[in-house]
Amino acid sequence: MNHIKLLFFATIRDRAGVKSIEMDIPAEMTIHELKEKLVGEYPALKESLHSVLMTINREYAFDEAVVPNNAEIALFPPVSGG
Amino acid sequence: MNHIKLLFFATIRDRAGVKSIEMDIPAEMTIHELKEKLVGEYPALKESLHSVLMTINREYAFDEAVVPNNAEIALFPPVSGG
């Protein structure tokens, strides 16, 4: 098992209803698989999934990326700063 | 006769050795004629004449312009602010 920390921002945080959680996930889990697992736990995230951005250790990460142990994962909508 | 005030700036002032003078000039004198008159009085201005800019009442003025009575005339090199 790998231990990870998850951070939620903006609309994603509002939908999930949490700011951050820690969880254990199977080794070799991909970002795509993690997304599916999260939608299982937070069904309200489903409608955000087409546009959610995910990061691993503060770098943008894509579906096929494998989540390493002790990763800091973030989920958020396209950015709108400025 | 027309009465005018002349202002000299930057290199032109350094060459003429004065900041401002007042003088009387014939009515209907053009900028071109005024320039020739000034070179007669301030021979050091001669080498600046190809690039000197002149203004009448704070607007750029050219050789054929006629100098009105009570005009404020300025002579200066191309500008270099910023």
Place this chain on the structure above:
Amino acid sequence: MQPANLPTIFSVTEDEIDLNDLLAKITLTSTGAAAIFTGMVRGETSRGDAHVTDYLEYEAYIPMAEEKMKQVADEIRAKWPIVEGIAVVQRIGRLYPKTPTTLIACTAAHRDTGVFDAARYGIDRLKEIVPIWKKEIGPDGSEWVEGDYIPKPGE
């Protein structure tokens, strides 16, 4: 070509953006020109859905935002090696109309070096890849402002 000590400022802050101070920090002895962009909270927007804004609430994923600001500065230096100093700042928290919220500033020896384009590129990239979001609060309620850029691998 590029001394290692060129000043690069990147910061997510709750404090007022001080243009005088930031400009001084990115001005070198060889600097003759600065192009500065600031974004402000609009109290009234007429483009698109015309609306009134009471205030914006900004939030950021701060450590990543600062890393991505550094990346924006690195991209600017790669494209415009003549740029001397760079500042990339985002203010967060509750910000009212007319308040500067972001600043991108680039300095160079001369103004005809691309320094304006560099600042323009900086604000465009900030709005693409730096994880900051804003919620708009107006007379009809609140709404997150949604961006539309999807970063590509390696960004």
Place this chain on the structure above:
Amino acid sequence: MQPANLPTIFSVTEDEIDLNDLLAKITLTSTGAAAIFTGMVRGETSRGDAHVTDYLEYEAYIPMAEEKMKQVADEIRAKWPIVEGIAVVQRIGRLYPKTPTTLIACTAAHRDTGVFDAARYGIDRLKEIVPIWKKEIGPDGSEWVEGDYIPKPGE
């Protein structure tokens, strides 16, 4: 389209240029973006004849300079009617390296409106038609900096 009360600041001054204050003065409720240019005294110049500068002495034909700054602002508004506020400032007197000497700032609702081009146009025009001159004082003596633009009738 253009309310009559759009703020336009033009000034020749011996005082420090305060970017925060000037920006606030040209920010309207509808303003979301500002493009600001500042020029600074270079202590070391490497382009062309490389040289060191101790300080610059600026002088201006002040009443005409302020009229021509107003004209630059009018030209900007004619070319970019979306521009909201404009500031055109020149500091004069003895100015040392790293000191801001001039500022051109334009504000608009959005950044993709030409507001960067407007500020760039402003500084280019200031250096063409606004009667200000500078003398450079360095270790080898002093020399007037010569411009090269000859205004045309009507400018």
